[in-house]
Amino acid sequence: MGNYLAKRGDYLQYPIASDYEEITVSTTAVGLNPMKARASLAAIISVVSQPIRVRFDGVDPTATTGVKMTDGDTFDLGPMLNLIQFRAIRDTSAGGDATLYVQYFK
Numbered sequence: 403m404g405n406y407l408a409k410r411g412d413y414l415q416y417p418i419a420s421d422y423e424e425i426t427v428s429t430t431a432v433g434l435n436p437m438k439a440r441a442s443l444a445a446i447i448s449v450v451s452q453p454i455r456v457r458f459d460g461v462d463p464t465a466t467t468g469v470k471m472t473d474g475d476t477f478d479l480g481p482m483l484n485l486i487q488f489r490a491i492r493d494t495s496a497g498g499d500a501t502l503y504v505q506y507f508k
Contacts, residue, residue, distance in 0.1 A: 417443055417507035427454050427500040431462035431491040434504060439488075442506040444480030449473060452500035453493035460487035465494040473500075480507075 421438045455468035470493060479485055492500060
């Protein structure tokens with residue numbers, strides 16, 4: 403989250419945890435909750451149980467294209483435009499659905 407620090411006078415202002423959601427990633431591409439994404443500066447996202455494919459440009463990944471992420475991967479995502487454009491789908495090698503745990507910050 404260090405990329406999202408804001409200088410305020412003589413101190414750094416850290417983002418405040420603001421919302422949370424769990425998203426099931428299956429065979430149809432999904433994004434983050436649009437209301438939560440629009441109200442946030444950044445998010446920390448964890449991938450649990452199965453490999454997925456993701457894109458950050460608003461285009462749906464497929465089961466074989468996009469950035470591959472696996473069980474246990476955690477990443478920061480921001481600013482708001484990237485949150486809004488984030489898309490994920492289950493990878494072709496997955497044996498079932500994956501879950502994304504998303505902590506939002508503002």
